Amino acid sequence: xxxxxxxxxxxxxxxxxxxxxxxxxxxxxxxxxxxxxxxxxxxxxxxxxxxxxxxxxxxxxxxxxx
Amino acid sequence: xxxxxxxxxxxxxxxxxxxxxxxxxxxxxxxxxxxxxxxxxxxxxxxxxxxxxxxxxxxxxxxxxxxxxxxxxxxxxxxxxxxxxxxxxxxxxxxxxxxxxxxxxxxxxxxxxxxxxxxxxxxxxxxxxxxxxxxxxxxxxxxxxxxxxxxxxxxxxxxxxxxxxxxxxxxxxxxxxxxxxxxxxxxxxxxxxxxx
Numbered sequence: 001x002x003x004x005x006x007x008x009x010x011x012x013x014x015x016x017x018x019x020x021x022x023x024x025x026x027x028x029x030x031x032x033x034x035x036x037x038x039x040x041x042x043x044x045x046x047x048x049x050x051x052x053x054x055x056x057x058x059x060x061x062x063x064x065x066x
Numbered sequence: 067x068x069x070x071x072x073x074x075x076x077x078x079x080x081x082x083x084x085x086x087x088x089x090x091x092x093x094x095x096x097x098x099x100x101x102x103x104x105x106x107x108x109x110x111x112x113x114x115x116x117x118x119x120x121x122x123x124x125x126x127x128x129x130x131x132x133x134x135x136x137x138x139x140x141x142x143x144x145x146x147x148x149x150x151x152x153x154x155x156x157x158x159x160x161x162x163x164x165x166x167x168x169x170x171x172x173x174x175x176x177x178x179x180x181x182x183x184x185x186x187x188x189x190x191x192x193x194x195x196x197x198x199x200x201x202x203x204x205x206x207x208x209x210x211x212x213x214x215x216x217x218x219x220x221x222x223x224x225x226x227x228x229x230x231x232x233x234x235x236x237x238x239x240x241x242x243x244x245x246x247x248x249x250x251x252x253x254x255x256x257x258x259x260x261x262x
Contacts, residue, residue, distance in 0.1 A: 034080035
């Protein structure tokens with residue numbers, strides 16, 4: 001895989017990383033990239049379980065209060 | 067990840083995360099009652115994008131009030147709740163009036179499933195055009211990759227959406243029908259969404 005070259009602009013740098021990661025996913029076994037992706041997703045799910053957001057507040061936050 | 071464009075199947079031998087398991091569990095109940103197709107952010111995440119999400123968007127085919135009531139009862143039985151209302155008829159009215167309704171595990175808010183009826187021909191096409199993703203523990207129907215890219219790039223257009231489109235395009239660039247993306251682009255242009 002090519003090395004990740006840093007970009008000066010934040011947006012450009014993010015897109016650069018998206019392409020880098022997509023190339024990683026494309027060229028590595030599913031189990032290998034998914035193990036790394038799971039660390040990110042599972043930790044976020046664990047965090048959300050700590051935040052007790054009731055449905056009224058959640059819908060208000062989403063501007064969907066009916 | 068193997069994409070067979072003729073069969074419209076992606077074989078994904080990934081280790082499932084909590085979000086994947088959550089989706090498979092919900093879909094197992096949903097598909098007993100109605101056809102569905104998953105759209106938007108979770109599609110990119112399922113296909114490897116390095117981010118998470120608080121909601122999983124999906125279309126369900128229009129169904130009558132009684133059938134919806136059976137689905138709702140099954141969800142309640144399996145310890146889900148609707149964030150928008152508790153009465154089945156009220157929830158159904160939202161759907162019929164083209165509102166999306168959200169379901170989550172009882173007493174939780176996120177992650178949740180944002181469920182809606184298709185509201186036009188373009189939405190309905192998502193069902194005919196779907197791809198089946200075959201995972202180690204089940205199958206999921208997702209919208210076509212071309213549709214996914216076009217909606218993210220030409221309609222939703224936030225940084226996150228543009229990155230999602232880039233991810234899917236990069237992974238499947240040899241298998242994507244570019245003309246189909248432009249066809250969607252032409253259809254979507256009149257509905258152009260302005261992001262905050």
